[in-house]
Amino acid sequence: MGGPIKGEAAWRYHKATKHSFWSVRLTSHTLDWENQPIPFKLYRGLDPIPLPQQIPTSGVHALKAIATGPSGDGTLDLFTLAGLLHFSAGITKRLRYPGGTVYFRAAACTGALYHIDLYLVCGPLPDLEAGVYHYGPHDHSLRCLRRGDFRPVVAKATGWHPWTSQAPAIVVFASTFWRNAWKYRARTYRHCFWDSGTILANMMAMANSYAIPCRLLMGFVDDEINHLLGLDGRREAALALAVLGEGSPCPQELPTVPTLNVETAPLSKRELLYPEIVGVHEASSLHSAEEVALWRRGFPASSLPPVRGTLFPLHPLPLEQGPTIEEVILRRGSARRFLHRPITLDQLSTIIDRAAAGITWDVTPRQGLCLNALFLLVHAVEGLPAGAYLFRPETRELELLREGGFRKEGEFLALEQALGADASVDFFFLSPLQTVLHHLGDRGYRAAQMEAGIAGGRVYLSAYALGIGATGLTFYDDEVIRFFSPQAAQLEPMFLVATGVPAPRPRTL
Ligand SMILES: Cc1cc2nc3c(=O)[nH]c(=O)nc-3n(C[C@H](O)[C@H](O)[C@H](O)COP(=O)(O)O)c2cc1C
Incomplete structure (x- = not known):
């Protein structure tokens, strides 16, 4: 009789991860500096494809770029791609301190722990073959995970959302939870969206400045996107899709997507999985294109209390x-x-x-x-x-x-x-x-x-x-x-x- 109450898992997670005067005083959590994760995802055995270091400036006023709607017919090429990635997730400052160097990035991130990675799924672009790539901020390079046009896989996972039908590229935002949970534990799941959000604010502004439309899809079949990128959905998982550009028809035919076999450097000596994170992510996952379409029925207008003050x-x-x-x-x-x-x-x-x-x-x-x-x-x-x-x-x-x-x-x-x-x-x-x-x-x-x-x-x-x-x-x-x-x-x-x-x-x- 009756399934789970809608949104119950997220509500439970939210309540369980509140900070209070007492929760911060009673916690026994201390930072294990010996086991601090590295802030980068480093693939082994994949050659870097360096992106241009000299990125032409758009010259667009920030106040305009920040909040203009997506429009324009700018070209997504290696230069604009380099600008989009660098100015949203790239390294913009280095600060040396006695224990090492912190590589600060273009967007703010809780604890400077940088757990969000960006992946590019693109058709053929000027100077870049169609493929699935990971963006490495440490060397401002792409690494090719799959060769070929996998945009139909993304399009299908979004329930064939019309924005994906003409987009030359999609950027997938994903978190490796442990890189943030090392410090923030279960609260990291909130940070996934805070820290993706600050990156997206930059990316949308940069896209506006290049006249490349950038639209966000939150609804997709999680397993299909995770499988495409070689993410297990528990330790690391896709969070959102930024759909870039127009005018490049996406093929209809679905390629086969074999399991990815790539190795990455360990993040730290040991890793912990936080069941609260795994649980709320699983509960908020969508499992079929039909479920995605149903989810997208839209959110009704919410109302604020009536005006009383000056x-x-x-x-x-x-x-x-x-x-x-x-x-x-x-x-x-x-x-x-x-x-x-x-x-x-x-x-x-x-x-x-x-x-x-x-x-x-x-x-x-x-x-x-x-x-x-x-x-x-x-x-x-x-x-x-x-x-x-x-x-x-x-x-x-x-x-x-x-x-x-x-x-x-x-x-x-x-x-x-x-x-x-x-x-x-x-x-x-x-x-x-x-x-x-x-x-x-x-x-x-x-x-x-x-x-x-x-x-x-x-x-x-x-x-x-x-x-x-x-x-x-x-x-x-x-x-x-x-x-x-x-x-x-x-x-x-x-x-x-x-x-x-x-x-x-x-x-x-
Ligand atoms: C959502 C969010 C919450 C943050 N919370 C705090 C905070 O509670 N205290 C603090 O000193 N800094 C906080 N920061 C700032 C981060 O520590 C900072 O973004 C990070 O060290 C990277 O440095 P940068 O923003 O100068 O590039 C927060 C940043 C974000 C994005």
């Missing part, structure tokens, strides 16, 4: 100004300290405008943020009283929920980190998770986290485009909801990012 209109800056998207990505780096200085209302308006621009994806055709609402803790913005706010997307205004100085609360909510207090504004993306899971099942969890991750990535990019700083932060889940209630009573926190005027950073090598 409304403040936003004044976003025009798109055509400021540094290029490449300059912004190279300049980005999570702020380690903020200076308590105010930002302007124009700056805040612009960041909100870009972050809330929405995604072109298969979850819902609606514009703007769909699975998350944006709550803000404003500490210091010229022309705006300090306090708690809710962004009203329908009128593009901020509603003042509670006026007051809440720096102390900002620190507490951000897991007692000073960055949450010293920032000018803390952005909280909160999702009506139970409603999302009711409509989209366990798979909806991936989508809710991903939307927040992409929006958070856009906060990062917009902040650096405006000459200020940002950092992702983790949080005490239930305390965040308590603080923003009653308006947030039915919501769950997905992502927190703080912006403000950063203190100067140490020099990188």
